[in-house]
Amino acid sequence: MVSLGGVEKQAKIPCRDLRAVGAAAVGTLLRSFPSSTTRGRPCAVLGPTFPAQLGDALVAVSQACRRPLSHKSKACLRAHNLRARVMARLPKLAVFDLDYTLWPFWVDTHVDPPFHKSSDGTVRDRRGQSIQLYPEVPEVLERLRGLGVPIAAASRTGEVEGANQLLELFDLVRYFVHREIYPGSKVTHFERLQRKTGVPFSQMIFFDDEKRNIVDVSKLGVTCIHVQHGMSLQTLTQGLDAFKTAQAGL
Numbered sequence: 183m184v185s186l187g188g189v190e191k192q193a194k195i196p197c198r199d200l201r202a203v204g205a206a207a208v209g210t211l212l213r214s215f216p217s218s219t220t221r222g223r224p225c226a227v228l229g230p231t232f233p234a235q236l237g238d239a240l241v242a243v244s245q246a247c248r249r250p251l252s253h254k255s256k257a258c259l260r261a262h263n264l265r266a267r268v269m270a271r272l273p274k275l276a277v278f279d280l281d282y283t284l285w286p287f288w289v290d291t292h293v294d295p296p297f298h299k300s301s302d303g304t305v306r307d308r309r310g311q312s313i314q315l316y317p318e319v320p321e322v323l324e325r326l327r328g329l330g331v332p333i334a335a336a337s338r339t340g341e342v343e344g345a346n347q348l349l350e351l352f353d354l355v356r357y358f359v360h361r362e363i364y365p366g367s368k369v370t371h372f373e374r375l376q377r378k379t380g381v382p383f384s385q386m387i388f389f390d391d392e393k394r395n396i397v398d399v400s401k402l403g404v405t406c407i408h409v410q411h412g413m414s415l416q417t418l419t420q421g422l423d424a425f426k427t428a429q430a431g432l
């Protein structure tokens with residue numbers, strides 16, 4: 183936490199000046215932050231996750247007051263800008279195929295729905311056959327969630343109910359903001375994801391084991407990663423690196 187001395191003066195700054203820098207709501211933003219004191223004067227206190235527009239607004243306030251930012255505040259803004267640049271190079275949506283990407287089988291042919299969880303916690307199909315994910319899949323999804331990247335599923339399986347049931351039994355549903363699971367070209371899946379999320383194709387990353395899907399979806403401008411031995415942390419890292427490289431080339 184660092185403090186910015188003198189922000190109480192922001193109340194004297196005409197709103198139009200703040201609007202000029204895209205921060206019309208600065209008064210509300212500052213008032214919404216906890217106050218503190220520096221040498222007996224009230225101050226706004228910035229936490230490590232203050233919103234980007236507040237950083238811009240504070241610079242505007244500082245300039246309008248003709249009062250330079252303190253070293254601590256400058257350091258906070260630099261850290262914030264660095265964080266923003268890192269975030270800008272992460273995808274806004276990560277999309278996963280299911281069969282041979284999250285689990286090592288085709289749900290419509292290799293296993294026999296409906297599925298259930300046995301008393302030992304193992305997910306099994308109707309015949310009692312044990313079913314498992316690729317081992318690093320939960321960690322992959324958890325890592326993306328930790329990075330703040332929303333996750334969706336795009337599968338062309340005809341076994342829609344079985345696929346959804348497996349996502350529930352493996353406790354993966356909580357990671358997916360959208361699930362597009364139905365037969366057909368994955369271009370349709372992505373067009374629907376684009377409409378639902380508002381995320382541009384250029385800000386999406388897609389992991390799939392089938393080359394034909396990679397070819398189709400690449401044409402939309404999505405960064406596509408061909409998964410060859412199931413989803414792993416290494417493949418995730420390679421994918422995020424490929425996304426950063428693609429962004430640098432835009």
Ligand SMILES: [Mg+2]
Nearest residue numbers: 279281282391
């Ligand atoms: Mg697949």
